[in-house]
Amino acid sequence: MKITVVGAGYVGLVAAACFAESGNDVIGVDVDDAKVEKLTKAESPIYEPGLTDLLKRNLKNARLRFTTSLKEGVELSDIIFIAVGTPQDEDGSADLTHVLEVAKGIGTYMNGFKTIVDKSTVPVGTARKVHETIAKLTKHQFEVVSNPEFLKEGAAIDDFMKPDRVVVGVPSERAAKLMRELYAPYVRTNKPILVMDVPSAELTKYASNSMLATRVSFMNEIANLCEKVGADIDSVRIGMGTDSRIGMAFLFPGIGYGGSCFPKDVQALIRTGKDYEVDLRIARSVEDVNADQKLVMVHKIVKHYGGASQIKGKTFAIWGLAFKPRTDDVREAPALKIIGELVRMGAKVVASDPEAVETFRQAFKEHSQVSYAFSNYDCLNQADGLVICTEWNEYRQPNFERMKQLMRAAVIFDGRNILDRNEVARHGYRYYSIGRPDVAAA
Ligand SMILES: NC(=O)c1ccc[n+]([C@@H]2O[C@H](COP(=O)([O-])OP(=O)(O)OC[C@H]3O[C@@H](n4cnc5c(N)ncnc54)[C@H](O)[C@@H]3O)[C@@H](O)[C@H]2O)c1
Known part of the structure; x- marks a missing residue:
């Protein structure tokens, strides 16, 4: 098939490469000259x-x-995917500027029948808007399909090539047949292609992401309760997740979710609810809990050093800047918030990340109190404390003795619960994590 994917970001680029890998002729289009x-x-x-x-x-x-x-x-091309960004607008809604700009371009350049596919995450009603925008500019026939994407950064190729399911919202049987043919190579293990009406497909994406975000915020609240009642979230999590009705996925507590999807998608769902006079109270709470959770480790840091005024002049090493491991994406990353707070209180920060230093540097802007180290050990020099913000695998079994020689004080704030509490204790660290009893220095 002849396919064009407009937008060569995390989703569009992966989609274009994976469609080509299955034998299609693919053109990737992006406005960014340097990227192209x-x-x-x-x-x-x-x-x-x-x-x-x-x-x-x-x-x-x-x-x-x-x-x-x-x-x-x-x-x-015959099939044109729109995979441009849909960032959060000021009122929480999805900003459709890029999507509708592409729709205008499609309407202007159409030279025959086309199937236009919304792959960007867009609110209910967007396919209709895309249709209206194109129809104003062309006499050619076309259809607009909704095909939300569920890939995860860090495992995007695998997710695209072997999805749990493909969701398509179609206006006709013709479009359904085309989408089934296009996705047939990716669902050979009998995974379903779920064909539905367009609004249902558009809503499925927001409902799915908001459900996952709900699990994260719920577990973060339970973790905070664990700390108060003397329970251990690891035991509680396993006790819950082994119930087949609940399952283990998305039960890990931490310093809040980030990334380009959950925060904006939960907000956009709330906004859609408002537009239709449905108050989505659970989604609102999920957001509130997450905003607070990004500061939980900051509160622990302040308490450990005896108050906000004591943070001034301290040096903190940061392990992990990306919003999650195996990506360089720092959009809405908890590290942005935590480092911002430490700097605001007068601390110096030396940060490292296997992939995300450059993207973080651009997002955080140059700051005299923030510097970056090549490796996670380099940033420990004379540090008064280490803060772990991302659960990169390479941080899981560090050389505690080497760390201690580098650091001014043996204190670890583990925002992702990646270290073994007994091991940390054995090496004489003061250790704070999320929802687990603190470890006192030996
Ligand atoms: N990143 C994810 O993990 C993920 C997962 C599922 C769905 N989504 C959704 O997919 C969409 C894209 O997300 P992303 O993370 O790939 O975004 P991104 O910001 O990484 O990429 C968007 C790309 O679109 C390009 N672009 C903007 N306007 C354009 C135009 N008029 N013409 C051509 N190119 C244009 C930009 O230059 C950029 O390269 C969003 O709606 C997002 O919510 C993202």
């Missing part, structure tokens, strides 16, 4: 495991190419 130039040389502008290999292979065999020309992308 890099992609043309098979250099990935983002860190996503496996992506560079996929790009190299499919660029080489000419099944995939990139351009800044939407005109070319529209004229040469």
Whole structure:
């Protein structure tokens, strides 16, 4: 099939590469010249495991190419995916500026029947808006399909190639047949292609992300309660998750969810509710709990040092800047909030991350109190405390003795519960985590 994917970000780029990998002819379109130039040389502008290999292979065999020309992308393909960003607007709603700009371009350049597919996460009613926008500009026939994406950054290729399910909202049987054909290679293990009406598909994405965010916020509240009642969230989590009605996924407590999806999608769902006069109280609480949770470790830090005034002049090492491991994405990352608070109180911060230093530097802007270290050990020099913000695997079994020699004080604030409490205790650290009893220095 001839496919164009507009938007070469975390979703569009992965989708374009994976469609090409299954034998389709794919054009990736992006407005960002620098990005397209890099992609043309098979250099990935983002860190996503496996992506560079996929790009190299499919660029080489000419099944995939990139351009800044939407005109070319529209004229040469039959199926056009819209995979541009839908950031949060001031009132919480999804900002559809980019989506509708692309729709205008499609309407302007259409030269025959096209199937337009909304892959961006967009609120109910967007397919209709995209349809109206295009219809004003062309006499050609077309259909608009909703096909929300469920991939996870860090495992995006695998998620795209082997999804749990594919959700498509279609206006006709013709569009349903086309989507079934397109996705057939990805559901060979009998995973379903769920064909439904367009509003249901649009809502499924927001409802799914909000459900996952709800589990995270719920567990964070239970973790906070554990600390007060002397329970251990690890035991409670396993006790809960082994119930087959509950399951283990998304039960890990921490310093709050971040990323480009959960925060904005929960907000956008709340906004849709408001527009239709439905007060989504659970979603509102999920957001509130998450905002507070991003500060839980800051409160522990302040308490440990004896008050906010004592933070001034202290040096903190930070392990992990990305909102989760195996990505360089720092959008809404808890590290942004935590480092912001430490700096505000007058601390110095030396941060490290295996992939996200550059993206963090851009997001946080240059700051005289924040510097970056090449490795996680380099940032420990003369640190008064270590704060772990991302659960990268390489942080799980550190050399505690080496760390102690570097640090001014043996104190660890583990926002992701990745260290073994007994092991930390054995090495004589003061250790704080989430929902588990603190460890006193030996
Ligand atoms: N990142 C994820 O994990 C994820 C997962 C599922 C769904 N989504 C959704 O997918 C959509 C895209 O997310 P993302 O993370 O890939 O965003 P992103 O910001 O990484 O990428 C968006 C890309 O679109 C390009 N773009 C913007 N306007 C354009 C235009 N007019 N023409 C061509 N290109 C344009 C930008 O230059 C950028 O490269 C969002 O709606 C998001 O909610 C994201």
